[in-house]
Amino acid sequence: LWLWLCGCCWPARGLRIHEYLYFQVLSPGDIRYIFTATPAKDFGGVFNTRYEQIHLVPADPPEACGELNNGVFIQDQIALVERGGCSFLSKTRVIQEHGGRAVIIADNAYDNDSFYIEMIQDSSRRTADIPALFLLGRDGYMIRRSLEQHGLPWAVISIPVNVTSIPTYEMMQPPWTFW
Numbered sequence: 001l002w003l004w005l006c007g008c009c010w011p012a013r014g015l016r017i018h019e020y021l022y023f024q025v026l027s028p029g030d031i032r033y034i035f036t037a038t039p040a041k042d043f044g045g046v047f048n049t050r051y052e053q054i055h056l057v058p059a060d061p062p063e064a065c066g067e068l069n070n071g072v073f074i075q076d077q078i079a080l081v082e083r084g085g086c087s088f089l090s091k092t093r094v095i096q097e098h099g100g101r102a103v104i105i106a107d108n109a110y111d112n113d114s115f116y117i118e119m120i121q122d123s124s125r126r127t128a129d130i131p132a133l134f135l136l137g138r139d140g141y142m143i144r145r146s147l148e149q150h151g152l153p154w155a156v157i158s159i160p161v162n163v164t165s166i167p168t169y170e171m172m173q174p175p176w177t178f179w
Helices: 088-097 137-150
Strands: 021-027 034-039 051-058 078-082 102-106 132-135 155-159
Touching: 021 051, 034 137, 051 137, 078 088, 078 137, 078 155, 088 102, 088 132, 102 137, 132 137, 137 155
Parallel strands: 051 078, 078 102, 102 132
Antiparallel strands: 021 034, 021 155, 034 132, 051 155
16 A cells, blocks of 8 residues: 555566556546556656646547647647557647647556556657656546536646545545556
């Protein structure tokens, strides 16, 4: 439990520490949980600012491999993107070019509720300055589904969240996630 709350865990092989970053959905209320994401391994920026309330805007189209239909809504916000179609770096650059402050890339395997994919640089030698995070597929799916059910264009989130300062009885993790 201590390793989980301090933001790291030891993988089965014990060779390296895996870092986590946490964010909380504030609205809509039915997904008001603390979610776990992993930062890109070798590209993208870091969170130098804590955003108490910022929009998490699902990209349209979801894979964000080219021009976005809702790019104007991503300006100064955080984009929720779906894995697939192009490299993680390409997605991050598309969001950066639309003025996004960060990108959260959800796995396109909607049943993935436990396997974090390591996002690495592609072979293009390009860079990205905004933070890029990987989110489990089940979490991304549940966030998008809630927004669709409520007819909302975005969620309101707080990111990053320091989970070590939250008493364990107040930690609201998604009920579909095994902790």
